[in-house]
Amino acid sequence: MTAQGTRAWLASDGFDAKAVRHGVDxxxxxxxxxxxxxxxxTASGLLVLPRNDARRLRTVSYTHGTASYKPDAPSTDPEVWGxxxxxxxxxxxxxxxxxxxxxLGLGPGVHPWKDVPSETTASLDMLRAAKQFAPRTGRTLERQVFTTGFSQGASAALGLARALQEGQDPWFRVRAVAPIAGAYDFKGAQIPAMLRRELHPKMTVAYTSYLLTSWNRQHGLYKTPAEVFQEPYASRVEKLFDGTTPGQEMLKGLPDTIDELLTPRxxxxxxxxxxxxxxxxxxxxEVCEAWTPRVPIRLYKVSRDEQAGTLNTGHCRIALSRRGVDVPVVDLGDHAYGGSRHLGANVAGTARAVRWFSALAA
Structure with a gap:
């Protein structure tokens, strides 16, 4: 797209186009x-390069929010959002x-949702793939990487930043970190908020179902779905989250409240x-508890987030402050997307992160 086309394309779905300077490929x-x-x-991913004269490019790694349907991944999503x-x-x-x-995308198998270790390796290997591919376009990627991500991707961005700071790649180095509306503390913030019925009821059902089915594949939480899910949902829930069910169909196949979903177990x-x-x-x-960032970091949130409880951001800030890191928390205000404050954080947070990264890169 040309720069003019890029501005119009972003604006068509409510994304801020003020930072657009170039067209993109x-x-x-x-x-x-x-x-x-x-x-x-193998895995797939999206690489976007500016249409400008620069031969050496600084890099932003953006890790996306929750998707349960394979085609909804960034490299295969036909919509502007992805x-x-x-x-x-x-x-x-x-x-x-x-x-x-x-x-997700064109990757084989079932997505291991909310698994920070594999999100980190997939993100790091995507950086390496982009570095290898870029010279085919006459470009090279500089060492500095700015990491950001939304919702599920906020934890992934912190995981990648930690790996880069620890030197897990000989070339890339983290420059700054800007996670957006993350659920960083499932044990201490997110699950308790869902159990207290403080968050969106239907999305609580979806996230609870995704967590238990995905983590059962990885960690063996139950022997049969009927142990933890009520019927008729026990018979269908694993199919709903195997990557083949579109998101709206998945939501229709689940109850409206967590009380209808779960058994006492x-x-x-x-x-x-x-x-x-x-x-x-x-x-x-551990994305907030087990490392000490040595680069600039900001946590972006929205108040009254109906999907990722805002307490997650507070807990992450406190955990990092215990390690001597001063972490500004930026409230993104009342920006909604499709009626969702949580989704609106992705739109508003991206706009704020690109301005901050550009200032740091200047």
Whole structure:
């Protein structure tokens, strides 16, 4: 797209086009990575490059929010929503690297939802693939990487930043981190908020179902779905989250409230996590608990977030402050997308992050 076309395209879905300086070219990359058990596999992702004269590009890694249907990943989504953040960063002059994660887009298998270790390896390997591909377009990627992401992708952005700071790649180095509306603390903030019925009832049902079915595949939470899900949902819930069911059909196949979804055993599992579930929740929370960022970091949130409880951001800030890191929390205001404050955070947060990254890169 030309710069003019890019502005019109972003504005058509409510995304801020003020940062657009260039037209863009988009590419879908399929690349080698590893699965949750460290076995070789492939994944796909979106690479967006600016149409300018720069031969060396600084890079933004953007990690996307929750998707349960394979085609809804950034590299395969025909709608503006899935590609808009990557296009925004590229139109501002960055190379935008947007992984689909494992099992989404054109990746084989089922997506391991909310699994930060595999989100991190998929993101890091997507950066490596982009670095290898860029010279075919006459470009090279500089070492500095700005990491950002929305919702599920907020934790993924922190996981990638941690890996880059620890030197897990010999070339790339993290420059700044800007997670948006994340659910960083499932154990201490997100699950309790869902159980207190403080968040959107239907989305609570969807996230609870996705969490239990996905983590059962990885961590063995139950032997049969009927242990934790009531019928008729126990018979269909795993199919709804195997990547083949469009999002709206998935929502129609689930009840409206968590009380209709879970059995007493399901509620007990969430209220008192133990064993492999507790260990997995600890790993999930380590994006804020287990490392000390040495680069600029900002946490973006919206008040009264109806999907990712705002307490998640507060807990992450406190955890990082205990490690001596001063983390500004930026409230994005009352920007809604499709009636959702949570989704609106992606639109508003992308606009704020691109301005901050551009100032840091100047």
């Amino acid at each position: 988009t590419f879908r990359l399929i690349y080698r990575t590893v699965d949750t058990r460290n076995r070789p596999t 590609q808009a953040p990557g296009v925004t960063f590229a139109a501002a002059g960055f190379a935008a690297v947007v992984p689909d994660y494992l099992g 399901g509620f007990e599992l969430l209220r008192k996590p133990g064993g492999s579930f507790a260990r997995a929740l600890t790993v999930d929370g």
